[in-house]
Every structure is written in C-alpha cells, then in structure tokens.
Amino acid sequence: MEQGVASLAVLSGLPVLAQVPDSSGSAPEFRTSNRRWQDAYDKALSILAHNVQVMPKYDKPVLIEGASYAGIWQECGPHESLVYRHFRKDVARNSHMTFFKLQRADGQLPANNKLTETGFGQIQMVVPIAATAWELARATCDDELLRVAYTSCSQWDEWLAKFRNTRGTGLVEGFCTYDTGHDNSPRWKGIPPQCPGKDAKRYPPIPSLPRLCPDLSATVYGGRLALSAMAQALGKTADSQRWMDRAGDIRELILSKLYVPEDAAFYDLDGEDHFVKVRSDILSRMCGEHVVDQKLFDELWTLQIHNPKAFWAPFPLPSVALDDPQFVRPIPRNSWGGASQALTALRAVRWFDHYGRAAEFSFMMDRWCEALQRDMTFRQQLDPLDGVFTKQDMPSYSPASLVMMEYTWRLVGVCEEADELQWNIRPGHPAAEAAYFRIVTDAGRVAEVNYKSHGGEVRLNGHLIASLQSGVARLVTDKTGKPVALLGIHEQAQKVSLKLPGHATRTLSLSPNQRVSL
Template sequence: MLCVYPAVWGDGQLFAFSGYDGPASWESGLVASTQADPVGLRFRHPVPGRLWFDLPEADVEPRVVTGDVLRLSTPAGGLCLVMADQHTLIGYAPPSLEPHLVVEREDGWHLAIATAERGGRLQLALACAESEEAAARRAQAALNKEVNQVTAERLKFFDRCPSPSGDIPASWSATMAKTCSVLRVNVYSPEGPIPVRWTTPDRWPHRHMWLWDSAFHALGWRHIDLDMAWEAIEAVLSRQSEDGFIAHTLSPVHTSQITQPPILAWAAWELYRMRPDLDRLARAYPALCRYLEWDLTHRATDEAGLLAWHIEGDPLCRSGESGMDNSPRFDGEGPWTAVDFSAYAAAEMGYLSSMARALGREEEARRWEERRSRMARAINERLWDDELGFYFDRRVGGELCRVKAISGFIPMWAGIATDEQVERLVAHLRNPSEFWAPFPVPTVALDDPTHSEDMWRGSTWINTNYFVIQGLRRYGYAELAETLRRRTLDEVARWYEDTGCIYEYYDCQGRKLPTTLLRKGAVGAAGGAGFGVIQDYGWSAALFVDLVMGTVAEGDT
C-alpha cells in the first residue's frame, strides 16, 4: 500500500473524474488542467473556460494534488477542489477568496458556478451541462455534497497503489504516487461500442484510445489492478475490424485508417505471467493472431516478409503509424523496410507461440515459433550493417538508410540479435558521443546529423528506454540495465518534483524544461500539432510504475 499522496503544485496537471471510479464519458466528461498562477483550473472539454482565485502561486502550500483532488493551504485558510462526478466539481475556500469563472466558448455545453457561505468558509460547486439552466441546477444541487467525504472517497484509491519491496529514494515514492494518479485520471468508462473501461494517453489534448499506448498502460496498471490492466487491452481489441485490422487511434465514434506498433500480445502475455488467467488469454489470443496476420499481409515489403510503415505526406508527421511520427528515418523518399516494425512482429510471433502453448495448441505454437525464426533471420540478413555494427531501415529495393535511431535497439528487446550483435549495439549505447547522453537514451544519436530536440528526432522517451532496459537484461547486461533504469527514474522524478507533471518526452541533455522542447517544428501551440509536449502522459507514468516495481521482464517468450 502506498501511503503517500501527490503534493506538488504546478501548471498543466490533468484534473478530471476518472472512469475507474464511475461514469466518465469521452464525449461529455469535464476535463481541466491546473493553472498555477493565479491559482485555478483551465477547462479543456467539453466547454473551454477558466476558474481562478485571486491567489498567487507563491502564497500556496500544496497538501494534496491529484488528478481529482486539490488541497492547498493559503494565508487565509484551506482551499479544496474535488471532482464529485464527471460533470461536477465541488469545494471550499476562505471567504476572502472569491472564485472567478470565465467561459471562453459554449458549443452545446455550458458551465455554471454556485456558492454559499457555510461554517465560516465559502462552499462552491461548478457543473457543466447541455443548457445554462441545467448547469445552474446541477451546480446548486452539488452545494449540498460533503466536500471532505467526497475527498476521502477519492483518496482511497491510493490505498491500493503498490509499494516496492526494499528502500527506494524518497523522490521515487513521491513520483510513484503521482504516476498512479496519472494512470487513474486517464481512464474512461465503457461507452458505445467499447464494453469495458479504457485508457487514453491523456484526457487532453489526445483524448482517444491509442493502440500501443494501451499496451504500455496495461504494464503499469497491473501493479494497481490487474483487471483494469486487462481491460486496457480488451478495449483495443473490442474495436478490431472484421479483417483483423486495429487502428492506431480509436474512440466510441472514430477509428483511424492506419495502425501502430504491434505489441499487444507482449503486453497480454506479461499480464498472464503475473497471474495466469486462461479464460482471458483464450479470448484475446484469436484477436491478437488476426491482428498480426493483418500486419503481415498488408505491410510486407518482399518475399522475406519484412514490414514497412505507412508513410504520410505531412512533413511534420511522416509516419504516425510507426509511433515515431517525425523521426528522421522517414525524411527521404520511402517506403522503407522498417527494423522496428519487423522486430515487433517477430516478438509478437514468439508471444503468440507462448500463448498457444499455454492454451494447449501445440501445432499453432510450433508454427508461430517457425515464423518468428524466419523473420529474425531476415532481419539479421537484410537490416544489420556489419560495418557499423547497427540495425537500420532499408529503402525498399535499395540501400540501408543509415540514420542511427532508437529503432536499431528493438531487435535486442525482441531477442533476435546474436550475442555478438548485441555487444556492438551496447558499444554504441555506451558511447557518450552517440547514445549515452546526460539523460540516455536519445531517440537519435547525438552524432547523427539529423539529431535535434524535436520529439522523435533526439529527445528521450520513457517507452524506448524501457525497451532498451529490457533488452539489456535479456542479454545479461544487468549492471548497465540497472544504471539506465535508475537514470530514467531519477530524471522523471526530478522534473515531477520541480513542476508537478509527468511528461511525454524529455531533454536528453537534462537541461530544458520539457514544455520548452520543440514538438513538430515549434514550441507549444505553435507546433505542428497545435500543442506542445504533453503533460501527465500515460505511458511515461505507467512505465515509471513498472520500473520502480522492478518487474521489467527478462524477455522470455
């Protein structure tokens, strides 16, 4: 049991009612983020607006700052805000701290606030609804709710959050509480065609369910609630097309036309290994087989079966399908046979083989293992550069594309590299001129001419660090893996303690505040996606939890 509450005040922390606790709609649930100075909230969905108090950040001493509870000490007394349900926020403040509400735009949804002085403090309630009258009625009724009782109910969640065995740094414990809170706030309830609770990288701005993000989320949730972890995967599978295709983004009303890295079987197998559940495994296995077969049919580039990502015309997002949107791997003329796509697929074949064997399907297990071996052999024959000692993509029908990217380490994670190849990969990893930056591992080598701080062009991402850590452990580099694990946890914790947030990606030099990094060409809203580095990001939180718990798998398939 984790007996620590998050308690760092800062700008941009997500604030919403969680679908883990009750109805939380993708369509209409109220989503906000913290406004540091003056103290308040920015409402993001379904109606934009601001609630704030005449209270500078310097006068605040945070007591509890979670995704649905704010408790702050001020010179005038206590300030508390808590989500009562998906459409209603309640709280109290000193009478001298009058709340201000500004609604920026009302497109079918409305915000209303009600206040009353009770017991020497100002009771307040804010609500959203589809009419002004309904919002006002909802807010007025919520004034009767007991704020401290609702707050206590919300904080019970932390009673089930995990504590690692042994001593860990205090900064990790504090950040552990925060990352559990981030996982919780980014959950929706069942809605439309999605029959179970589901996760999103961030309730704002992304909002949707994402394929490979959901796999990472499951790895964090398994330490809190294994049923919720399974639901994160089952939700994705529930939106699978009849032909096996799974889109990279999904919602109750939307699916995209491209896919994403196939890592769902890996995540499902990790959940099964934690606590075997043959019923769930048996339900997931056919869908996972059909999905991988779709990839192998629709993304193969040659008779060897190696795979290529879909390439887009957008110069700021050449391959959203790869998950590495703007990687310089995709700068030139494609398509490219992709080392990571092919290695992910080989790994999935191994996990499907393990699943089949657990289900008593020995012939299927053997076939999947044979296919894995063929894919691994093709990767090593066609995508390994023996001169440079690194894995690269190859232009279809042409030469290797020698961008030294994090994708070159994925065959190590997948267990398809030889010991000699891994030795050479580790030499690149340890080189401070290449990948051993102050905060390793940059997604493009420091000495590569395409390296920059912009997203997948050189910043450090927690999910790819996780792959590298797991690969190092698989091949016996335990000390180096532990060093990278600790560096990763320390850096995430440092920025959380400074700012209160868990970020999408980080400066590999360890100097810049993540929100000041480039994202698709510019900083913040000027970037190509219309927003900057995302705060309170799901997979960074999930993998922090998993890395602290020390259960990164050895890599057995």
C-alpha cells in the same frame, strides 16, 4: 507517437474511474522518508489514476496516454497497462480487450481508440500486443483473455502478411510515419504521417515507398513467439511449432537484409533499395524483442548503446544518436528526432536484464528519476544532455508516470517476473531511506521489503526470506521465496553480506552484473 487532438481538459466530461479499487483489494504500497522521492512517486500514481478513463466504443476503463493524447494506442497502451497491472488488473485486461473487440472482420486491429475516433489509418505497433496479452493472461490465469488474444493476434498476423508484404520479401512494410510512431523523426522525412484516406492498406505514390522496416518486423517476430507460447498453452502443439518457425523466418530476414555491420545499425530499406541511414531507436526496439543474440548485442552495446557519443547520453536513450548528423536541434515537442522519450525508457525494462546489463540500467533509472523529480510535470520527453523536459509538451503523460513508478520498484523494491521474484536491495539509495515496499503477487502471496539502518529485510507472507546487511544486490527467488541467486546491480563492485534463516551470514564480492547461485 501520433498526436491526439484533445487535451486532458477535454476529458472532463468523461467518467473518471480513478477511485475504483483493484479487484484484488490490495494495491502495492511504497513509503520512504525521502520526501522528494515520495512526492514524485505519489504524483505519478495520481496521474495514472486520473488517466484511467472510458473511451468511446468500449465501455470499460482503460489507461490512456494522457497529456495531449486522449486515447489508447496499440504501440504502447497494452504494454503500459501491463506495467500498471498490480494496481489495476481490470484496467490491464480492458486495455487489451479494447483492441480485440474493435478488430475489423478482415483481421485489422485498430491503431488506436481515441476520444475523437477509432483509427485504422496506420498500423502503429511497437511492443507486440500478442506478447503483452500472453504475459497478462499467464500471470492472471485468464483463460478467456488467452483464447481471445490468440484468435485475434493470429488474424492480425495474417492481415499484416497480406497487406504489409507487397514486395513479397516476408518482412513488414512501413507506409507512413505513424506506422512506427516516430513523429517528427528524420527517419520519415518527406513521408506523410498517415496512409491515404486513413486506409492502412494504401501508401502514397512515392518512389521510396513502401519500406522494409526492421522494427515493425521485430514486432511481428515478438508477436509470433508469443503466439507460439499461447498455442502451446492451449494444447495446439502443431500450431505452436508453426509460429515458432515463422518467427525464426522473419528474424533471419531482419538480420540478413536490414542490418549494416559496418555501421552497427539497423535501417529501413526503401522502395528503391536504399538504406535510410538514420541511427535511431530502431536499435532499442530490436533489443526489446530480443531479435539480436548476445554476441551481436555485445557489439551493439559497445559501439552504439553504451557509447557516450551515440546513445549513452547523460540521460539515456536519445531517439536519434547524439553523433548522428540528423539529430534534430533545437528539440521540438513530440520529437523522435533526438529527444529521450519516456516510452523508450519504459520499454527498456523488456531488454536490459535479458542481455545482462542490470547494473548499467540502474544508472539510467536513477537519471530518469532525478529528471522527473526535478521537473514534476511528467511530460513526454527530455533533452538527453541536460535532462530538461520539453515545456511545449503537455504534462500528466502516463508513460513518464509509469517510469517513475516502475523504476522505483526496480531500483529498491520487489518486482514479480514470470518465474521469479526480484528483490532489489540498495541501502543508502535516496528512495530506500526508511523505506517499505509491499505487493500481492499473482499467487496471492504478500511480498515485502523493509529497509533497516544498514540494509534490508525481505519477507513473503510474513516469513523472513533473507536480510541483506551490507552492499547493493538483487536477491532472486522463486515464486515461493526460495533463494536462487544474487545479482550485481550496482555499477561498482560490492561487498555483500547476506543472511538466510538458519544459515550463517555469508559475505560475497559481487561485480557489476555478476550472478552468483545460492
């Protein structure tokens, strides 16, 4: 990620809006008797509240990156605010609208809006702003956001097609290091951080530029899928199909031109048609936008992602594979050359479940929460081997705080997805010690998880939905609380006892990632 020029200390002159209540009047609640876990969770929320700030050129509060990053970046800010939305829906909305309001007449979205400037010197995108805007608009029934996002993101796609397709391939080109936010990565060795003259339409006269970038192209792919869904919601059926077709076109190009099967890796293809062979978290970004199908994912999972010699480190996921000779050691600050990044950990919520790896994700979530509790400074990155955070990075980083918050709910609480509620019940887990969770869903229903001595009860609007009397599992219900399935979310097989109101207790053997319909 592009380094900011000011620390949070500089922000002391800005209005801090941490105490402004959510418009719903009911923020999520989490309590546990485990003091260590509660302290880390509470500190994460405190950091996030402090990082709700007003930036220049847009007069409403947004969630900034924090630490040394005094601003909001397109690659991550909208996604972070989406994760935070149950606490501050207004901040989630503003963190999208700031980019749309600052969009140039030619369609270019800003890469960032910082205390020092609004940046247009790179494209810097990872999670598609179209995708997070669509998720937020759909969840909050925000018609204005939907319409603004559709128009703005359509123009952004057109800008990218015009100015980042100079080789005429149909793929998205990278011109500088900041385009992908991969600061200090061997992937971009020898390439300037920013475009010449801070103009993202220009690239320096280097023979290896421009590059065809799989992750930038994946962002466009995910954005086009979202645009298709938005068009459908707006009654634009023909446009919806057009976006779907264009998404399919760029996906096919990514897979046919930028994937190297013998390496089980995606690489940049440089201006001289050479692959830039660094096995990096490009891979997780392909998964984040669901570019790869299940069959290819399973191969990548075995050979790369879940391989302890590559990306399945003791503290997953390193930004460069452990066994890649270009892994950078010693690990410097703000390094995408090997460190496990909080941003990657936060983005993992977008793809582990999609590919049926909820049980293994539990391991990753536990490891990150352990590292965060041990350190308590909430910095940007950690060593994938020992979980030690890089002390040269400044504390109070929003993505690390969001990891602690979001992982807590995904490990032992209730999460709201587009079409379902996920109740993650883990008796015996440290965070579940006499624990209580409560959120107000998008439809205004109150969802609660209450842990008893040997299990957990789940309620919606005060009505008992189910009780899990033994074992670890995820109960999946629809938005009204109707049980749909049980999912194995532990890495070991579980014997689960489930009691539904009006039914006898049912005992099931549940393997990791096994889904049983109810």
